[in-house]
Amino acid sequence: MNISTQAVQIGLNWDQRTGAVTVPIYQTATFKHPGLGQSTGYDYSRSGNPTRQTLEEGIAALDHGARGFAYSSGMAAITNLLLLFRPGDHILVTEDLYGGTYRLFEQVFQQFGLEFSYLDTSDLEAVRNGIKANTRAVFVESLTNPLLKVADIREISRLCRSRGLLCIVDNTFLTPYLLRPLEQGADITVYSATKYLAGHNDTVAGLVVVKDPQLAEKVYFLQNSVGAVLGPQDSWLVIRGMKTLGVRLDRQQANAQKLAEWLKDNPQVARVYYPGLAEHPGHWLLKERARGFGAMLAFEVTDHGLVEQLLLKTRLISFAESLGGVETLITFPEQQTHADIKPETRARLGINNVLLRLSVGIEDADDLIEDLNQAFAG
Numbered sequence: 001m002n003i004s005t006q007a008v009q010i011g012l013n014w015d016q017r018t019g020a021v022t023v024p025i026y027q028t029a030t031f032k033h034p035g036l037g038q039s040t041g042y043d044y045s046r047s048g049n050p051t052r053q054t055l056e057e058g059i060a061a062l063d064h065g066a067r068g069f070a071y072s073s074g075m076a077a078i079t080n081l082l083l084l085f086r087p088g089d090h091i092l093v094t095e096d097l098y099g100g101t102y103r104l105f106e107q108v109f110q111q112f113g114l115e116f117s118y119l120d121t122s123d124l125e126a127v128r129n130g131i132k133a134n135t136r137a138v139f140v141e142s143l144t145n146p147l148l149k150v151a152d153i154r155e156i157s158r159l160c161r162s163r164g165l166l167c168i169v170d171n172t173f174l175t176p177y178l179l180r181p182l183e184q185g186a187d188i189t190v191y192s193a194t195k196y197l198a199g200h201n202d203t204v205a206g207l208v209v210v211k212d213p214q215l216a217e218k219v220y221f222l223q224n225s226v227g228a229v230l231g232p233q234d235s236w237l238v239i240r241g242m243k244t245l246g247v248r249l250d251r252q253q254a255n256a257q258k259l260a261e262w263l264k265d266n267p268q269v270a271r272v273y274y275p276g277l278a279e280h281p282g283h284w285l286l287k288e289r290a291r292g293f294g295a296m297l298a299f300e301v302t303d304h305g306l307v308e309q310l311l312l313k314t315r316l317i318s319f320a321e322s323l324g325g326v327e328t329l330i331t332f333p334e335q336q337t338h339a340d341i342k343p344e345t346r347a348r349l350g351i352n353n354v355l356l357r358l359s360v361g362i363e364d365a366d367d368l369i370e371d372l373n374q375a376f377a378g
């Protein structure tokens, strides 16, 4: 079954009694026991709630994994996964990482004895050379932020398997609609569902999918023990968002391609990063492995003065962090999303004071171009 069909089916047959087409929001903390030593399958909502479970089963189905888990945010999901490791363990990580993940690793988990090193995971040789005796996992973003580097998940997974490492993929920017890392050999996917999966800039949520049932048991133990679960209302909102994932992304990608091409021809733009452009280093790999190129793009303007001008003068496009929703957003990574990254690292990566990032929404592409055009004109 195509993923778009599968997404629409999420929760459809839950309520056999009334035939409700959407899963009910089970706004309950606890569940009555039918008898001593008996359970309906639900005891307490931290351990399991039907609305959340519908979402968890839904994302597991879309990603072709054994089991899914829903958390109160993407960061809570990543936190839960890091609890699989012990002091002294080393994890190899994508270098132009989401700023919040970098902060979590460096400022929270490092003090508990986890060790991280950061490298260009689009360079397989670099990953191979980065493995140490205490390395336990590779944490890779399938498409990075903000420069949209593409990692070869199939090759990294193969390397991980041969060295006994877990391959964890943050697939937030591609979603299972564009790429299914577990099918390419990864062990675990993690999502900020706040972004494309929920898709409407209205909910903060995180999801994890685990391929192996035994490993999934461990993750369930951690989810229930730590308790950063997603509530039933927010679970319902993420399900509703996921039903339109395919149509939203088709439109968003088409818009992103148009905008990237328009920006490329703009004399006030020095450089465009979008994997849908043939000159982007990740273009061919994504073309071969994925359904599309996503809807994030970054560009450098020719003059720093244009940064503030664009952020403030765009009218349809909002100056805001986050991404993946139906509304087009523009942000300035150096001072916003990537402020916690060391300045020398930012400089090396190319996150500079003329770089802007767009999360392209579902508006009409010509209206977006017109908006940018008038903002560039000043």
Ligand SMILES: *Cc1c(COP(=O)(O)O)cnc(C)c1O
Binding pocket: 073, 074, 075, 076, 098, 100, 101, 141, 145, 170, 172, 173, 191, 192, 193, 194, 195, 204, 205, 206
């Ligand atoms: C936003 C984001 C996160 C964090 O998710 P939250 O839902 O904001 O906690 C993690 N990884 C990536 C790639 C993201 O874009």
